[in-house]
Amino acid sequence: xxxxxxxxxxxxxxxxxxxxxxxxxxxxxENGEVVLPGLSSQASVKSDAFxxxxxxxxxxxxxxRVLGYLHARDRLFQMExxxxxxxxxxxxxxxxxxxxxxxxxxxxxxxxxxQRIVADLPPTQRLALQAYVDGVNQFIDHARVLPPEFLALxxxxxxxxxxxxxxxxxAMFQTLNGQEQDERMVSVMDRALPQxxxxxxxxxxxxxxxxxxxxxLPRRFNASIPLExxxxxxxxxxxxxxxxxxxxxxxxxxxxxxxxxGSKTSDGRAMIANDMHLALxxxxxxxxxxLSYGNRHIYGVTLPGVPAVIVGGNDDVAWGFTNVTGDFLDxxxxxxxxxxxxxxxxxxxxxxxxEHQETIRVKGEPDVTLTLRDSxxxxxxxxxxLDQPVAIKWTALEPHFVxxxxxxxxxxRNTQQAAAVMxxxxxxxxxxxxxGRDGHIAWTYMGRFPKRRGFxxxxxxSWADGNLDWAGAIPPxxxxxxxxxxxxxxxxxxxxxxxxxxxxxxxxxWSLSYRAYRIEELLKSRSGLTEPDLLAIxxxxxxxxxxxxxxxxxxxxxxxxDTDDSVQKAHNAIAAWDGYMQxxxxxxxxxxxxxxxxxxxxxxxVVAAGQTLDPQFRYAWREMETPLRxxxxxxxxxxxxxxYQDDWQAMIVATLRETxxxxxxxxxNVEPDQLTWGMTHPVNLRHPFSxxxxxxxxxxxxxxxxxxxxxSVCVKVMDNAHxxxxxxxxxxxxxxxxLFHMPGGQSGxxxxxxxxxxxxxxxxxVALPMxxxxxxxxxxxVPRL
Numbered sequence: 057x058x059x060x061x062x063x064x065x066x067x068x069x070x071x072x073x074x075x076x077x078x079x080x081x082x083x084x085x086e087n088g089e090v091v092l093p094g095l096s097s098q099a100s101v102k103s104d105a106f107x108x109x110x111x112x113x114x115x116x117x118x119x120x121r122v123l124g125y126l127h128a129r130d131r132l133f134q135m136e137x138x139x140x141x142x143x144x145x146x147x148x149x150x151x152x153x154x155x156x157x158x159x160x161x162x163x164x165x166x167x168x169x170x171q172r173i174v175a176d177l178p179p180t181q182r183l184a185l186q187a188y189v190d191g192v193n194q195f196i197d198h199a200r201v202l203p204p205e206f207l208a209l210x211x212x213x214x215x216x217x218x219x220x221x222x223x224x225x226x227a228m229f230q231t232l233n234g235q236e237q238d239e240r241m242v243s244v245m246d247r248a249l250p251q252x253x254x255x256x257x258x259x260x261x262x263x264x265x266x267x268x269x270x271x272x273l274p275r276r277f278n279a280s281i282p283l284e285x286x287x288x289x290x291x292x293x294x295x296x297x298x299x300x301x302x303x304x305x306x307x308x309x310x311x312x313x314x315x316x317x318g319s320k321t322s323d324g325r326a327m328i329a330n331d332m333h334l335a336l337x338x339x340x341x342x343x344x345x346x347l348s349y350g351n352r353h354i355y356g357v358t359l360p361g362v363p364a365v366i367v368g369g370n371d372d373v374a375w376g377f378t379n380v381t382g383d384f385l386d387x388x389x390x391x392x393x394x395x396x397x398x399x400x401x402x403x404x405x406x407x408x409x410x411e412h413q414e415t416i417r418v419k420g421e422p423d424v425t426l427t428l429r430d431s432x433x434x435x436x437x438x439x440x441x442l443d444q445p446v447a448i449k450w451t452a453l454e455p456h457f458v459x460x461x462x463x464x465x466x467x468x469r470n471t472q473q474a475a476a477v478m479x480x481x482x483x484x485x486x487x488x489x490x491x492g493r494d495g496h497i498a499w500t501y502m503g504r505f506p507k508r509r510g511f512x513x514x515x516x517x518s519w520a521d522g523n524l525d526w527a528g529a530i531p532p533x534x535x536x537x538x539x540x541x542x543x544x545x546x547x548x549x550x551x552x553x554x555x556x557x558x559x560x561x562x563x564x565x566w567s568l569s570y571r572a573y574r575i576e577e578l579l580k581s582r583s584g585l586t587e588p589d590l591l592a593i594x595x596x597x598x599x600x601x602x603x604x605x606x607x608x609x610x611x612x613x614x615x616x617x618d619t620d621d622s623v624q625k626a627h628n629a630i631a632a633w634d635g636y637m638q639x640x641x642x643x644x645x646x647x648x649x650x651x652x653x654x655x656x657x658x659x660x661x662v663v664a665a666g667q668t669l670d671p672q673f674r675y676a677w678r679e680m681e682t683p684l685r686x687x688x689x690x691x692x693x694x695x696x697x698x699x700y701q702d703d704w705q706a707m708i709v710a711t712l713r714e715t716x717x718x719x720x721x722x723x724x725n726v727e728p729d730q731l732t733w734g735m736t737h738p739v740n741l742r743h744p745f746s747x748x749x750x751x752x753x754x755x756x757x758x759x760x761x762x763x764x765x766x767x768s769v770c771v772k773v774m775d776n777a778h779x780x781x782x783x784x785x786x787x788x789x790x791x792x793x794x795l796f797h798m799p800g801g802q803s804g805x806x807x808x809x810x811x812x813x814x815x816x817x818x819x820x821x822v823a824l825p826m827x828x829x830x831x832x833x834x835x836x837x838v839p840r841l
Contacts, residue, residue, distance in 0.1 A: 079807055082201040084129045086833040094121055094190050095839035101126065103833040107802040107810035110346040110830075116466070117187035119349040120363040122837055124191025127343060128216070131360035131804045132195070133205040134339055135224065136213050137744065138361055142223040142230070143167045144416065149209055151419040158416050162426055163438045164230075164453065170222035173458045181460045185218050188363035192216040203805060205745065222458070224361030225483065229452035231334065232309050232484040233384045236448070237676070238565045240387065240441055241666075243516040244673050247442060248665045252278060253285040257662065257675070258514075259682045260552055260566055264573035268499060268546065269536050270558030281686055287694025292664035301663045303676035304655040304684075305767045307778055309334050310550035310567055311378035312594065312771060313487065314575055318495025320544040322584045325787040326491035329590040330367055330376025331780040333773045338743040338758060339804040339811075342366070342782050344796070346827075352466040355791075357782055357798070364462040367784060372493045373474045374788040375465070377486040377502070381550045381678070382563030384485060384506065386526075387446040387516040388433050400445070402432060403522030409436065433519065441516055442669060449506075449526065451485070457504040457529060458482045471498040471539065478502040479532035487548040493789040499546040499553075500537040504529040505562060512561045530560055547575045549771075567678050570601050571771050587793050588823055590785045593771065595821045597637040601681065601769040602647045606633055608688060609650060612708040622728065626716045629729040637766040639734025646728060648766070650715045655680060657711050658687050660697050734762035739776050741799055741815075743806075756806055758799065758815050783818070786826065794826035 086103045099113035099122050109126050113119040127135065140146050144161030146154035177185065193215050196202075206212065245254045261274035311332040318324035334341055342357035345365065356368010367376045391401040399406045410430040415423050429436040431447040440446065451457045461481035468474035471492040478488045478500055485503030492498075510524040511517060517524060536558060538546060550567035578593050579585075613619070613627045626646060633643030659675050666673035687695055691704040700707045716728050723731055743756035765774030773779050783797035797818040803810040817824040 078201050078207060079204055082199075082203055082207070083805055083807055084803060086831075086835055089836045089838060090125070090194075091840050092121060092125060092191065092194055092837040093840040094187060095837060097839065099837040101835040101837070103831055103835070105828045105831045106344075106813055107808070107831075108344040108346065109835075111348065113347075113349045115349050116352070116463070117184055119347045120184045120463075121187040121191040123345060123347065123358065123363060124188035124216075125195045125837070126191075126345070127358070127360040128192040128195035129199075130802055130810075131339060131343055132213065133203050134341075134804055135192075135216075135220075135361040136206075138227050139220040139223045142227040143170075147416055147418045147424075149211060149419060152421055155416065155418060155424065159424075159426060160438065162414055162416065162428065163435055164448065164450075165428065165430075165435050166223055166226050166453075167219065169453045169458075170219035170226065172455065173222045174218045176456060177459055181463060182218070184363055184463055185221060185460060188221065189216050189218050204807075208745070221362050221460075224359065225458065225460075226452050228359065229450075229458075229484045232379050232486075233382065234450060234452055236385060236387060236437070237674075238383070239385070239514070239516055240670075241674065241676060242514055242564075243387070243441055244666050244670045245662075245675075246515045248669050249662070250282065250285040250288070252282040253662075256280075256282050256285075257659075257680075257683055258564065258677050259679050260564055262569050262679045262682045263685070264569040265552055266569065266573070266576070267555040268538050268548075268553045269555065271555030273556050274552065275556040275561065276564065277682075281683075281690060281692055283692050283694065286661070286692070289661040289665050291661060291698040300656070301667070301674045302652075302656040302659050302680075303674055304652045304680060305769075306676045306678045306680070307767050307775065308381060308550060308567055308678065309379055310381065310773075311376075312547075312549045312571055312575060312773070313376040313378045313489045314545060314547040314579065314590075315376075315489035315491050315497040315499070316579065316585055316590070317497045317540060317544040320579070320583055320585050321787075322586055324495050325789045326493075326495045326497050327585070327587065327590060327785060327787040328374045328376045328489055328491045329594060329783075329785045330378075330489075331594050331773070331783040332367070332377060333779060334781040336739070336741050336777055336779050336781065336799060338741050338756060338800055340781060340798050340800045342798055344798070344802060347466075354466045356784070362460070364460060365465065366462070367782075369786050369788045369791065369794075370466055370468065372469045372788055373465075373471060374491045374786040375474060375478070376489050376784060378548045379550050380485045380487055380501065380503075380563065381566050382485055382505070383513045383561075383565075384452075385448065385450040386506075386508075386513050387437065387441055388431070388449055389441070389516050389518040390431060390436070390445045390447055391518050391520050392445065400431060401518075401520040403520065407432065446516055451504055451506060451529075454504075454506075454526075456482070470494065471496045474498070475500040475537055475539075476532070479535050479537075487550075487553065489546055489548065491786075491788060495789075496540055497544075497546060498537065498539045499548065501535045501562075505535070505560065506530075508561065512564070514564050534560075543580065545576070545579045547572045547579070549575065565678050568601070568681055568768065569679075570599075570769060571773075574598060574600070574771050587785045587787070587795050591783065591795050591821070591823055594780070594783050594785075596771040597764050597766070598635055599637050599644075599766060599770040600635070602633070602644070602651065603635060604685060605647050605651045605654070606630055606643070608708065609647070609712055612705055612712065615705060616709060622716055622720070623713070625727055625729040626712060629731065632729070636764075637733055637737075637770050637772075638764045639732060639737070639762050641733040641764075642729065642731070644733035645719060645731050645736040646715055649719060650712060653711045653715055653718075654688070654708070655684055657697070657707055658684060658695065661695070733764065737763055737765075737775075739763040739774060739779070739819075742777075758812060761819055763819075780818075784826070792825075792827060795823050796826035797821070797824060
């Protein structure tokens with residue numbers, strides 16, 4: 057028996073040793089020599105103390121060939137997930153639990169779109185893309201052992217294709233501006249509510265708004281409360297469901313960016329600051345890199361899977377992005393009738409849907425076959441809108457709207473040239489701020505913007521009569537541009553940047569302007585700015601938004617005569633709030649929850665009306681703050697649920713009591729006047745595997761922490777699973793002083809020294825040089841002789 061036990065123990069120990077050996081063998085190599093076919097001459101990679109590669113090559117294609125190899129070496133599983141998610145092929149890896157996501161994704165037919173885009177690329181872009189692809193495949197083909205995720209799944213990745221890099225780019229389109237919910241929401245509102253009420257509830261401005269160009273007036277704003285329209289809405293008693301259907305935060309993939317001219321800095325240098333707000337995962341979405349080739353030098357963050365530096369600088373300019381939050385997708389209502397089965401009405405008459413079948417392979421289960429339909433305007437959605445089919449018209453799927461033109465930023469020598477490159481680039485539309493080595497600054501739009509004819513894109517409409525369409529894209533030289541304003545700075549934060557005098561409608565549902573307002577407030581009275589000063593602004597947590605609700609709550613509580621212990625403690629907590637969303641802030645949890653619940657109560661009848669047409673209807677307008685404050689300030693009759701009998705004071709107090717009770721239930725061991733923001737605001741960055749196997753969390757995830765910042769109502773955007781995916785402060789004239797943060801680290805390998813070595817700097821907001829000392833590691837790439 058003892059011999060048997062020893063034998064079993066030996067087998068187990070041997071198995072563990074084998075697993076450990078495989079994991080160690082799969083670690084990335086940062087020293088030595090790699091044969092990389094296709095190189096024109098030898099290239100080298102020096103890694104700094106955080107594993108950030110400095111690539112030196114003789115030409116652009118060689119540099120991107122090496123970058124492809126490094127992306128695959130350090131982030132291959134991330135790349136695999138992104139191309140599969142975009143194409144709707146996750147079920148091949150994860151089985152039936154990914155089937156619904158794949159079904160939905162296949163509707164967009166992104167793999168077909170990627171094939172068209174690759175064929176349409178200019179020759180220089182296609183050449184660099186192919187070099188990058190070859191570099192990725194060289195790693196896949198010759199890796200001693202693949203990264204741990206592939207070992208666990210017993211999966212060997214297919215060769216990387218040029219189309220796969222485009223799929224990764226299209227995934228960013230979908231993350232940033234490929235959502236259908238805005239048009240679905242307003243289309244339901246347009247059918248369910250009087251027109252003046254729809255306009256009131258969907259403004260494009262707020263108390264903090266300030267346009268950069270196009271005048272100061274918004275396009276869509278009704279300053280008067282439509283009292284009759286509100287009063288005519290029927291009441292409802294389904295408060296729980298309705299409260300959940302009002303999204304006061306409405307978090308969006310967005311960012312902060314700003315640029316300051318030499319007139320605002322200590323020595324005349326122009327600087328950009330950029331923190332891009334995206335989903336927070338392990339590994340981080342971005343990969344840092346520095347590329348030198350010929351007489352070109354470009355550096356910053358790259359997106360694994362794509363050959364380009366996304367934000368960063370070259371030796372002459374620096375740039376940063378924020379999401380435009382514009383309208384780049386239309387849902388075209390398709391007219392059908394029983395007399396024309398399988399057809400839809402077009403300006404040329406009745407036309408048959410085009411159908412084709414696609415197969416979804418499901419791990420461990422039979423394949424699933426889908427029948428997908430197309431129209432002349434785009435793929436037909438799998439989800440009807442108001443009981444009618446709709447076609448998806450989206451810039452990401454439009455011919456000649458997508459390319460890899462960001463690679464040309466290696467040639468920009470001043471702000472004007474950089475803006476021109478950005479205007480021509482067919483990427484996900486962004487606000488771009490640019491700083492020049494000469495102290496000049498600029499702002500413009502990047503991407504292709506639909507040039508709508510006959511409509512503004514806010515609601516779904518039929519195009520059958522031929523009066524509505526897209527007349528291509530807005531010409532690059534007609535995109536907005538601002539250079540060297542007198543203030544000496546330019547700020548964007550997903551807010552509306554255009555007044556109504558700009559000739560084209562770019563969007564409707566802009567983000568609340570408070571972040572941009574607060575950044576401008578911190579910049580306008582300052583001079584002699586330095587890189588640490590701009591980093592400090594990125595970390596600012598003041599939330600003037602909640603100050604309105606603090607005063608509202610205190611006024612209501614001061615009028616109460618029957619206060620109990622719970623109400624008194626709530627009063628003390630709210631009065632103690634310091635105006636910031638810091639981990640130690642008392643009162644912030646109550647006010648944040650109070651605002652959310654107030655929105656649910658105020659817009660309860662609106663949501664009820666929408667849900668009579670669509671049970672899934674949610675009111676999630678990002679500038680909801682404008683009508684919400686108007687109603688809470690003027691308090692008209694007929695707005696609230698009848699149970700309140702038009703008593704706004706009673707509603708506010710009841711909502712406060714509900715807020716306190718909800719927080720007591722969630723945090724039963726902490727009194728309301730002791731509950732800090734940090735206690736209610738944990739941030740936990742997780743690896744995809746730990747989300748389904750929690751036992752792996754200690755190995756794969758970043759340690760959870762209580763964080764300051766907030767989801768959307770302060771400059772430091774930080775929330776669980778969403779926040780600053782990087783922080784960059786950079787002057788192109790002094791890159792040695794640049795600062796950089798990102799969560800996690802360069803490597804996606806959990807045993808790598810660079811898996812989590814940047815996490816603490818990002819978490820704590822500690823200044824970290826963008827270019828730390830080199831570690832002495834050198835990897836040489838040689839062509840095959």
